[in-house]
Amino acid sequence: MKILLPLDGSEVSLQAVRQVIRLVRQGLQASVVVANVQEPAHLYEMVMAADTALIARASAQAGAKALKAGEALLRHAGIAYVSEVAVGDPAHTLIDIVERFGCDMVVMGARDKGSLRSALLGSVSHEVLHAAQVPVMLIKPSEQAEEQDNAQDAGA
Template identity: 35%
Template sequence: MTITLIAFDGSENAMRAIDEIVDTLDTSKLHVHLLNVCEPVQMNEVVFNEDPLLDILSIKKAREEAGMALLTPAKARLESAGIPFDVHVRTGNPAEVIIDLSREYHCDLIVMGTRGMGTIKNLLLGSVASKVIHLTEKPLLLVK
């Protein structure tokens, strides 16, 4: 069994990464952990009402729901290929969360797009992918 982590941010490259897995790996021996990482809530986003903790929790819940919705096309592609998967929406620094989850689930492979939905579109290699390269000891498949 090959345990694979796919970091998915909704970008075209991330979707191509899923297609690459479906088209090239033996899917009968594959289990996927599909991950979307949400940015942490920043204090300047919080409108301090009667209970600032409720504001923070509301923003966090909305981000997690948006992350789950963002995973919809990825889940559909994996389901149509008959690949078993678990879905994860986590909050934090994307590269660190990717590495932590790959260790937590003893993943054999990390798969991700080279550039995602970040604001700097013209870089050859996205900052998250670059950080993951430096932080991981696992095999990493980058798809552009």
């Protein structure tokens, strides 16, 4: 079985990694695709950048940084994985990755940002859940994960 693990650097995404590790330790034969999707540069950033390649490098570096902790957990657990950093609309790009890599399942963290915000903006996990043609396991954040992620959001 091949599992897509979207990672954004949040604690809840690391909880998803830990869930996959638990499943493998319980006997699931799986390999993993860890993925991070960076939003495309905005027109302002493209106009103001002296070197558009600089934007691409910064995006790739941000994606690699978001994957780093999850990759370390998988490596320590001895689970085979490949990494993918992509640019685009996160939900649609994740669905493309599922198809391109032939993933059988998606395991991802779901941040609860409130029902009104989700209704107005949608969420990546909600979109993937409804668009994927494979099973999707959503990992809800623990209280500790929510506190850590809220602290990260406040510092960003």
